[in-house]
Amino acid sequence: MIRLKVNGADRTYDGDPDMPLLWYLRDELGLTGTKYGCGMGLCGACTVHVNGKAVRSCSTSMSTASGKNVTTIEAIATRGLHPVQSAWIETNVPQCGYCQSGQIMQAVALLNGNKKPTDGDIDEIMSGNICRCGTYQRIRAAIKAAAKETA
Amino acid sequence: MSMIENVSRRGFLKGVVSTGAFVLSVKVLPQAAWGAVDTESTGTSQAFNRAVLHPDLFLAVDTDGTAYIIAHRSEMGTTSRTSLPLIVADELDADWKRVKIEQAIGDERYGSQDTDGSHSVREFFESMRVAGATGRLMLVRAAAQQWGVPESECSTDLHAVVHNKSNRRADYGQLVTGASKLAVPKKEELQLKQPSQWRYIGKGMPSYDIAAICTGKAEYGMDTKLEGMLYASIEHPPVLGGKVKSYDDKAPLQVRGVRHVIPIDPFTPPHEYQPLGGVAVLADNTWAAFQGRKKLNVSWDNGPNASYTSDEYRKQLQQTARQPGKVAREIGNVDTEFGKGGKVVEAEYYAPHLSHAPMEPPVALADYRDGQVFVWASTQNPQQVQTSISKAVGVPKEKVICRVPLLGGGFGRKSKPDYAVEAAVLSKKTGRPVKVVWKREDDIQFDYFHSVAAMYMKAALGENGRPTAWLQRSVFPPIASTFVAGATYGGPGDLGQGFSDIPFDLPNLRVENGPAQNHVRIGWFRSVANIYHAFGVQSFANELAHAANQDSVEYLLALIGPDRVLPKERAMPNYGAAYEKYPFDTARLRRVTEIAAEKAGWGKRKLGKGYGMGIAAHRSFLTYVATVVAAEVTSDGDVRIHEVNTAVDAGTVVNPDTLRSQFEGAAVFGTSLAMFSEITAKDGVIEQTNFHQYLVSRMNQAPRRTNIHIVESSAPPAGVGEPGVPPFAPALCNAIFAATGKRIRELPISKTNLSA
Numbered sequence: 032m033i034r035l036k037v038n039g040a041d042r043t044y045d046g047d048p049d050m051p052l053l054w055y056l057r058d059e060l061g062l063t064g065t066k067y068g069c070g071m072g073l074c075g076a077c078t079v080h081v082n083g084k085a086v087r088s089c090s091t092s093m094s095t096a097s098g099k100n101v102t103t104i105e106a107i108a109t110r111g112l113h114p115v116q117s118a119w120i121e122t123n124v125p126q127c128g129y130c131q132s133g134q135i136m137q138a139v140a141l142l143n144g145n146k147k148p149t150d151g152d153i154d155e156i157m158s159g160n161i162c163r164c165g166t167y168q169r170i171r172a173a174i175k176a177a178a179k180e181t182a
Numbered sequence: 183m184s185m186i187e188n189v190s191r192r193g194f195l196k197g198v199v200s201t202g203a204f205v206l207s208v209k210v211l212p213q214a215a216w217g218a219v220d221t222e223s224t225g226t227s228q229a230f231n232r233a234v235l236h237p238d239l240f241l242a243v244d245t246d247g248t249a250y251i252i253a254h255r256s257e258m259g260t261t262s263r264t265s266l267p268l269i270v271a272d273e274l275d276a277d278w279k280r281v282k283i284e285q286a287i288g289d290e291r292y293g294s295q296d297t298d299g300s301h302s303v304r305e306f307f308e309s310m311r312v313a314g315a316t317g318r319l320m321l322v323r324a325a326a327q328q329w330g331v332p333e334s335e336c337s338t339d340l341h342a343v344v345h346n347k348s349n350r351r352a353d354y355g356q357l358v359t360g361a362s363k364l365a366v367p368k369k370e371e372l373q374l375k376q377p378s379q380w381r382y383i384g385k386g387m388p389s390y391d392i393a394a395i396c397t398g399k400a401e402y403g404m405d406t407k408l409e410g411m412l413y414a415s416i417e418h419p420p421v422l423g424g425k426v427k428s429y430d431d432k433a434p435l436q437v438r439g440v441r442h443v444i445p446i447d448p449f450t451p452p453h454e455y456q457p458l459g460g461v462a463v464l465a466d467n468t469w470a471a472f473q474g475r476k477k478l479n480v481s482w483d484n485g486p487n488a489s490y491t492s493d494e495y496r497k498q499l500q501q502t503a504r505q506p507g508k509v510a511r512e513i514g515n516v517d518t519e520f521g522k523g524g525k526v527v528e529a530e531y532y533a534p535h536l537s538h539a540p541m542e543p544p545v546a547l548a549d550y551r552d553g554q555v556f557v558w559a560s561t562q563n564p565q566q567v568q569t570s571i572s573k574a575v576g577v578p579k580e581k582v583i584c585r586v587p588l589l590g591g592g593f594g595r596k597s598k599p600d601y602a603v604e605a606a607v608l609s610k611k612t613g614r615p616v617k618v619v620w621k622r623e624d625d626i627q628f629d630y631f632h633s634v635a636a637m638y639m640k641a642a643l644g645e646n647g648r649p650t651a652w653l654q655r656s657v658f659p660p661i662a663s664t665f666v667a668g669a670t671y672g673g674p675g676d677l678g679q680g681f682s683d684i685p686f687d688l689p690n691l692r693v694e695n696g697p698a699q700n701h702v703r704i705g706w707f708r709s710v711a712n713i714y715h716a717f718g719v720q721s722f723a724n725e726l727a728h729a730a731n732q733d734s735v736e737y738l739l740a741l742i743g744p745d746r747v748l749p750k751e752r753a754m755p756n757y758g759a760a761y762e763k764y765p766f767d768t769a770r771l772r773r774v775t776e777i778a779a780e781k782a783g784w785g786k787r788k789l790g791k792g793y794g795m796g797i798a799a800h801r802s803f804l805t806y807v808a809t810v811v812a813a814e815v816t817s818d819g820d821v822r823i824h825e826v827n828t829a830v831d832a833g834t835v836v837n838p839d840t841l842r843s844q845f846e847g848a849a850v851f852g853t854s855l856a857m858f859s860e861i862t863a864k865d866g867v868i869e870q871t872n873f874h875q876y877l878v879s880r881m882n883q884a885p886r887r888t889n890i891h892i893v894e895s896s897a898p899p900a901g902v903g904e905p906g907v908p909p910f911a912p913a914l915c916n917a918i919f920a921a922t923g924k925r926i927r928e929l930p931i932s933k934t935n936l937s938a
Contacts, residue, residue, distance in 0.1 A: 047470070049471075054467055063405035068543075120388070127257075127540070127541065
């Protein structure tokens, strides 16, 4: 029996311990804001926070998640919108939007650890997240706007 | 939480098919837009159906003033779902905050729902305006009648009708009951707004779904769910046309959660949108289905396409391109001119297969029940979903009810609903709702690939360095091969994408096309044949500029030549648009070229060692685009794209920020296909499986800065989603030549060693 916390709620799981956290969140809990993109940790669409750190839920097994505290896009704002979400809306970042949950979770983690990221910092942390629509320029602008907001 | 949980299956059925649903009287729906008063099968919500005023197929207004507007085309990031309703709202003079958008099901009564070819606004601009204006006139008439004043004295002001003389004002909600008793006005009675009166057109609005997207609440095809559904993952034949010889139907069932192992019949050629065949594993969750698949141990009969190997194939295509082909366009006589001797330049270009790789792989959920199929598909073309499923499972088309959640990207892949057919076939076989989820590996290996292409170009240069004769050939397995087994020649549609419509001022021109047999499925990919044609034509134009020792921009402008409208036969088929409305006007191409060059500081900026600028100009999907790329090539051969300046004349623009974001995105999409992306086959099997092998641009590889310059225009609206892509790769290659003197004749650029 695996115990973990998801968005503040205690959960137990007794299925295949090798199942990635992604599919537990999506198929078992119905938290579909976290997306499947590659299944190999290559695209970042599935990014969630585990104990406050951005991880790829497609490559994090349930046994690894055991005992941990998981936060998904659905609960990243304590109330209303997280400043990163507001900046995303303000900058009109998304096109299709499918990758943006992962982008936002990655950006929140970046700003949690670095209040004033440079272009280089942003590139380094965000280049693991693919956006096939190509919204990178706006993602960078939104991160800077959110940094200003939270500074 | 999700759409489908909200609209429970029972609720969905009630809204869509139950006989007890609210039936509108002819009075309420005076135009009888649906033919018979048949809102039960329209798939619109009860709120839409119950709204009092139905002036048009696309619009309903209720007594609380809510305007329900139908979005009948798919949303994959180009804002069709927002921008088309926005046009209705503008002509209705509605308050956007009081608009609710409803996504249409697939239904031919809406007209084309195939969200491709960058034609959503182009094709529906007028009908959206008519829908809104019809509603507005009915509301005005109702107010005039109620107040006993002439209709001509009334006007509208943000969701209200006003009569200034008597200082009266009525909200739309107060007027719908009266309006619903009026006859629907004829189109000739409508007064469309003057452009100066537009409230939203030309200003735009953010996506209707932006908040839902940014909070993880938006529902994509991947997120759909039905009670009791099974998740399916399918092992497809590794080679196109391959068949299952044997497989283990027991071992997958040992995996916890796996319920069924079901073979899927191979297709009958031509493959069209039929399933590829293979073996499906169905389980209680996605992961179990993926795990079960690993135990199938399928052995295959690969068939004749197992001969397909990209290196060999490329040599064949290049050989074909060196031979005379079928003539697609001819002006004057190039042979006579080449026979005269003088300076002749020749070049060959090559571009590989590409995979669409939308971030959401193909996915569809189907529920076959009682001779009907309910399907939620991440699709660009819900009517094709109906047609294809109808054929595959033997129910009438109208019994296939296709809902369209948001698409996690499409780029043309999701115009082809083979995966939705798979879901319907499996649901019929199991009696359960089935969601088919393609893994990324399935998506990349079993795509309808963008065609590989080889081109041969030859020009004779006159005294002034300009071409006196121009011969160009392109050879590619055509998209037609998806529909006609053995089709080998490109059609006017393929060649009219940047090749036979070459706009240069040339006294002698011949455009040819050679045959190529397909060995994989070929399909539309964002901007389609324009990608390789613009790469060939715009690179060659730049080669000639250098051969003539002339400035690249000046030379390109000279090639475009004097301002003129190309003869109709030169530009056909013109993306299916009427030539009188959308002529190929070279002045517009010249203008974007001049603007892009000027904004980039062409010839004015001091460029350091290893830096270069390149330009390309191209009309596609009726939109005129020029792009200047400023790039640096380091001594290690790394390419850094510092700045992109793109000038765009897309005619009337509904949503300018959509245009900007589409063209910013096109620069990134263009970077991917120019720099890294390539699909290759060996023994009929695609060699790339996931993003570690099929490379697409990441943030650190994308252009550092992309500036979009919109040309103000009152011309009819043209395309926005695709036309940014074609000029990017040649502009970058021309920049690399300017920086290094190395000419890229093959994509992706990563194949050429650029280190000093």
